[in-house]
Amino acid sequence: MSEDDEAARRLLPVADAVAASHAEGRLHGTASSAPDEVRWLGTQLSHAGSAGRPGWLAPLHELAMRPDPAERPTAAEFADYLRARVAPPSPPLRPRRSPALLVLAGAAVVTVFGVVGAALLFTGGGNEAPAETPSRAEPTADTEDDEPTATRSAEPVTARRLERFARDYVTTASSDAERGFRLLTRDYQGRSPRYREVWTAIQDPEILSLDSDPATLTVRYTYRYRLPGGARRTEEVTLQLVQRGGRLLIAGATARPG
Template sequence: MIAGRYSLEHEIGRGGMGAVWLGRDEVLGRPVALKRLGMPLEGSSPDLERAAREARLAARLNHPRVVAVFDLVREGNEHWLVMEYVEGSTLAQLVRDRGPLTPDQAAPVLGQVAEALAAAHAAGIVHRDVKPSNILVGPHGEVKLSDFGIARAEADATLTRTGMVTGSPAYLAPEVASGHPATEASDIWSLGATLFHALAGAPPYEVSENVLGALYRIVHEDPPRLPDAGWLSPLLAATMTHDPAERWPAARVREYLAAGPADLAPLRSSRAARTPRPDPDRARTRAVPAVPASGARSRRRAPVLPLFMGLAVVALLAVVAVAIGRDAGDGGRPAAAETSAPRSPSPTVAPGPTAAGMRSFVENYLRTAAEDPEAGYAMLTPGFQDQSNGLTGYTSFWGDVVWVDAIRITEADPETLEVGYTYTYQVASGAPHSEGVRLRLAYDDGRYLIAAEA
């Protein structure tokens, strides 16, 4: 009997902080999980301090997707953390037993984790150790995030020394792997790495005994991608990206997973089965703006071009619509053809840019770019055409794109004319690649064009 109240049945797990036992609260008559925290000789230790923090932080959250902590007690020289017992297994064990999950199987699990992180981040708490073994999955699909033992509130002093890396190496964000403090964005990277593990059946980075080598790859190499992640490919790209500012917040991840693939209809072009045209003289450089870029920005340029091309096509359609006497609606989409009667001489006023028009323009641009790169090129402003190295430079990328898929507009602001989106594309000789892109459009009298990379 622990603290005169909790009886022990059998060990159900073991982690870095100690063994976890299934027990029973004899006072309230309910099952509990008890984590043994070692045998400190004095009344304080790092493990005990971590456990006390876990209890305080979990109590602050009081969220259905977070494992509740009930008590912290001492029995002799041992301290025990008394927690909610969750029947089921960890996500890590689930993947070991059943193999990789499909996107549709992984989505509800990770969506509930994102819900827990959104609540934690709203409370000013960074978890710092999101990984499959800290995600508990119940028999009916209910999910809870556990082990806030190394989490910290933003206003608290960290338990670790400056520059000390905390967390599980395979799931660490690049900035944490290089010794910087963890932030909410670091949790999002770890969530993406956990999603990768669920879909691939293994972590995104092999650590084994070479921890330093893994940390080097996390910091200096492009994040790994999965060719068969399906509609979750854009989410992997939006979470496992080197720039913390470009990672989606937990609330957006939750919304994306809750929406599912229904509104992400594939936009596969008829060019998918086409054999690419051989052209040894064609430059292999992707057509992008001539503006200097660095870091993650430079890695994103190719995806920006596909969007540019699609947008250019829509703009071209709008120009043609005006030329033949049709009204151009939002996003440059031509309205139904009118009769041959002469137009009224009274002037018309363009409605101005709208979020719906911007979204429509981008979607049409991507479709057009995959089908007809030259038409996509026409949807760029002259200045951006020059920055993309002309038509030759532009088609050096888009000429090889065989399909685009999973287009999702994440932002469209008529005030700034900036639009953000994620999508997946594939070139003839490569695997599918997912990207997040942000552009600035130009708008004039009902027409949109792509002006720059935002």
Template sequence: MTEARRRAGAEPQGRPRVSGLVLTAVGVLCFGLLGAYLMFFGGPGSDDSTGDRSVAEGGAPAADGKGAAEEKPTATASAEPVDDKALERFARAYVRIASRNPKRGLALLTADYRGASPRYLEVWSRISDPRILEVEGDPDTLSVTYTYTYSYSGRPRTEEVTLRLVKRGDSFLIAGGKARPH
């Protein structure tokens, strides 16, 4: 040991114990697996709320300018029937909006679903070139299922997504969803 180290109180450190290295490696692996699971199955979401907007059935943002916070959407049946084509248009518009502007996409989620989706902005900011292959709306369950391909951080992926929607006036918001690799 050099004179300067001795004065500073530093002593040479020995090699870490093997059990410490193994525990560290297991911890890193667990966090990595958890991160991968959340990225693919945890769903999109973020605490970064930018105000609520809804998408009208035709795919354009609602013109009323009212946010979802003013009117909490519910999953109750609507007095007016919902057309399966309207659900399909919503899904197409949502994927287009979320991939081009994740903050606008985030606004299409109910407040509860945004809270349950803390990584939304991170995930959607890495998605590019989405292309819907199949889409099918189900008016009875107010859901829409689509299969799409996209690039995630430069890697091609195909996924089947089912969105559970709620009706708000002539618009929809996403109240839940699940995805699985296809």
């Protein structure tokens, strides 16, 4: 049994107890609010020796420790993530919730919690500061060739072009995660280790609104998508783009619940 599996087995009953308290409208007693109790659960992963390593619990720890309480999973989601890999040592203290929020990709567990799905996808799980506004004429450095035709021309960067890129990108990434990955700069690819796993889980994306700023090469869109099991999520995403020659690539992004 791996260290992560052992840590999950030890912490699952505690997470279930915290979730049961929250379901009853009360705190478990470890902190002053429900999000802070989830953060406390995240610290228990550190004590178990699982945080900071590339194991399957690392994404859960990253999410639970988010500075913004609204971006943390619920205690029930925290417990469901643990349960996806290990059987509970005793009957859970609450009815088991639907596993629709979790995707099993081979032996790996991919977190797609609704409130932070895109944030985790774009930042690779870390807390990333907004990217600096890039030059609109950066030297060509990337050699990705497989991108939507609409982004290949040397046409001016207009609001219409930025919005077309966003639509093409969402369609491409959700249908072929490998092609979508090639629309990231090399640096951003290195900061998005779980990109393919998460985009593989996103189904039937629908863009609800679009807004762009050609002066800063940013485009913001709100979209809704479906997760395996039928659950739907809505998120607002801001893409920071750069020009490489006549092409647009994604150099950074932020996301929040829509």
